[in-house]
Amino acid sequence: xxxxxxxxxxxxxxxxxxxxxxxxxxxxxxxxxxxxxxxxxxxxxxxxxxxxxxxxxxxxxxxxxxxxxxxxxxxxxxxxxxxxxxxxxxxxxxxxxxxxxxxxxxxxxxxxxxxxxxxxxxxxxxxxxxxxxxxxxxxxxxxxxxxxxxxxxxxxxxxxxxxxxxxxxxxxxxxxxxxxxxxxxxxxxxxxxxxxxxxxxxxxxxxxxxxxxxxxxxxxxxxxxxxxxxxxxxxxxxxxxxxxxxxxxxxxxxxxxxxxxxxxxxxxxxxxxxxx
Amino acid sequence: xxxxxxxxxxxxxxxxxxxxxxxxxxxxxxxxxxxxxxxxxxxxxxxxxxxxxxxxxxxxxxxxxxxxxxxxxxxxxxxxxxxxxxxxxxxxxxxxxxxxxxxxxxxxxxxxxxxxxxxxxxxxxxxxxxxxxxxxxxxxxxxxxxxxxxxxxxxxxxxxxxxxxxxxxxxxxxxxxxxxxxxxxxxxxxxxxxxxxxxxxxxxxxxxxxxxxxxxxxxxxxxxxxxxxxxxxxxxxxxxxxxxxxxxxxxxxxxxxxxxxxxxxxxxxxxxxxxxxx
Ligand SMILES: Nc1ncnc2c1ncn2[C@@H]1O[C@H](COP(=O)(O)OP(=O)(O)O)[C@@H](O)[C@H]1O
Ligand SMILES: [Mg+2]
Numbered sequence: 032x033x034x035x036x037x038x039x040x041x042x043x044x045x046x047x048x049x050x051x052x053x054x055x056x057x058x059x060x061x062x063x064x065x066x067x068x069x070x071x072x073x074x075x076x077x078x079x080x081x082x083x084x085x086x087x088x089x090x091x092x093x094x095x096x097x098x099x100x101x102x103x104x105x106x107x108x109x110x111x112x113x114x115x116x117x118x119x120x121x122x123x124x125x126x127x128x129x130x131x132x133x134x135x136x137x138x139x140x141x142x143x144x145x146x147x148x149x150x151x152x153x154x155x156x157x158x159x160x161x162x163x164x165x166x167x168x169x170x171x172x173x174x175x176x177x178x179x180x181x182x183x184x185x186x187x188x189x190x191x192x193x194x195x196x197x198x199x200x201x202x203x204x205x206x207x208x209x210x211x212x213x214x215x216x217x218x219x220x221x222x223x224x225x226x227x228x229x230x231x232x233x234x235x236x237x238x239x240x241x242x243x244x245x246x247x248x249x250x251x252x253x254x255x256x257x258x259x260x261x262x263x264x265x266x267x268x269x270x271x272x273x274x275x276x277x278x279x280x281x282x283x284x285x286x287x288x289x290x291x292x293x294x295x296x297x298x299x300x301x302x303x304x305x306x307x
Numbered sequence: 308x309x310x311x312x313x314x315x316x317x318x319x320x321x322x323x324x325x326x327x328x329x330x331x332x333x334x335x336x337x338x339x340x341x342x343x344x345x346x347x348x349x350x351x352x353x354x355x356x357x358x359x360x361x362x363x364x365x366x367x368x369x370x371x372x373x374x375x376x377x378x379x380x381x382x383x384x385x386x387x388x389x390x391x392x393x394x395x396x397x398x399x400x401x402x403x404x405x406x407x408x409x410x411x412x413x414x415x416x417x418x419x420x421x422x423x424x425x426x427x428x429x430x431x432x433x434x435x436x437x438x439x440x441x442x443x444x445x446x447x448x449x450x451x452x453x454x455x456x457x458x459x460x461x462x463x464x465x466x467x468x469x470x471x472x473x474x475x476x477x478x479x480x481x482x483x484x485x486x487x488x489x490x491x492x493x494x495x496x497x498x499x500x501x502x503x504x505x506x507x508x509x510x511x512x513x514x515x516x517x518x519x520x521x522x523x524x525x526x527x528x529x530x531x532x533x534x535x536x537x538x539x540x541x542x543x544x545x546x547x548x549x550x551x552x553x554x555x556x557x558x559x560x561x562x563x564x565x566x567x568x569x570x571x572x573x574x575x576x577x578x579x580x581x582x583x584x585x
Contacts, residue, residue: 131401
């Protein structure tokens, strides 16, 4: 029994790898679905790019507006992917019928969610690169001054908060197997609406603007747009980065904690699964 | 760690209770007050009709359901207070094989093992050995699970449990719904486990022959209670009539007042009636 002699942290680390690798296997086995989904998302991004081309007259503003829209599309497709993968943790395993085996294993909930996040980030980045390359074949983007390094830093910090958001949303199906996933969906669409993905948030009604201020996606988009379109230096992006750091420090631990509470509730009320 | 190896009993349940809320102010009682002990190396069977609470019992021990009251100790560790410690030493096979359908058996198994801290390097040779011993064609280890027969999936579920070297195995109707041939195979595999793996086993079933053949002691469960618990021999003696040793089916009838089939048929009828009323 070699695994029983291993130190605790090593067993958890092996399990983190196990969760990440499992999701890789699933992508591989559902490859055609993933491909179809990527094609769909890319086509969607392209069509939004063409809206930009159609809407403006002068070459200068067209390129600027199109770049604005496409950055939004691309970043949202990445961040919503993170959110979706995390928030479907429970419902997916319920559908496969494996949830009880995951929840009775000695791997901790933090391990479970972190392993899932690591995979989601890698998968999301690969997708984003493919989309970016495709998009740049079609449009004349205004990226000559872009500060890619700074944009990357903002995106990385924001990814941490989104993962936390996803963890909070993932608990819903534990509380209610029937309605949980629907609540998660509403959560995701609220993020889409208020975060200023295709428009600056000043066009929104006041109360929606207030909501935007607690959405990490809003800070990420503004920060990344400044970095890519104006070549803003990292230092000048601080006003976007510090709220993201705070949210990134709060949301994931909060998400894991809430998830653990949800798990206890499900185990008390018999909601994890009921058949057999 | 040491504590686990010194514990006298693999499992000790005292007055475990569980009820589930159905609607407002309406509850169904799955476990009334269940006490049971499984000694180290022992195989204990739980024989009961559908709905008698067998799966709830297994879930309480597997830390998937928190009991409303009572004591659950696995190798002398409190399963309600220290679930993580208990989880390392147990594994479970249930009616449904419960795998990622599109993933292969190899992928499912190395994933399952990693959750218990077993690396690829440790699990792969063991997987080949176990799969070989259950007559699995190793050329099929990369095929999606969903291409395999139910019987084969169930054997792989047993392999998944064995990979983590559990000291207590919880088997919840592992042969229900299998064809006779697979059933025999799975039963042979279970018999082998006690010899080669030094595991204690709790086996829930509603198959009389299976219980009699595999178990050291058998508990008869009805409506959330274990109403009798003893060796098959002692059970038969207790319920003998006119000096005639009854078979296990007759023991069940004597203990519960009806045959397993009648109890299940009645239950079904009641449920249909209730559904009809609505
Ligand atoms: N998760 C659950 N939620 C609500 N009721 C449940 C749940 N699990 C079991 N029950 C109820 O508890 C009783 C015992 O069920 P179960 O433990 O599955 O019995 P068995 O495995 O012997 O068929 C049944 O009446 C069943 O409807
Ligand atoms: Mg059952």
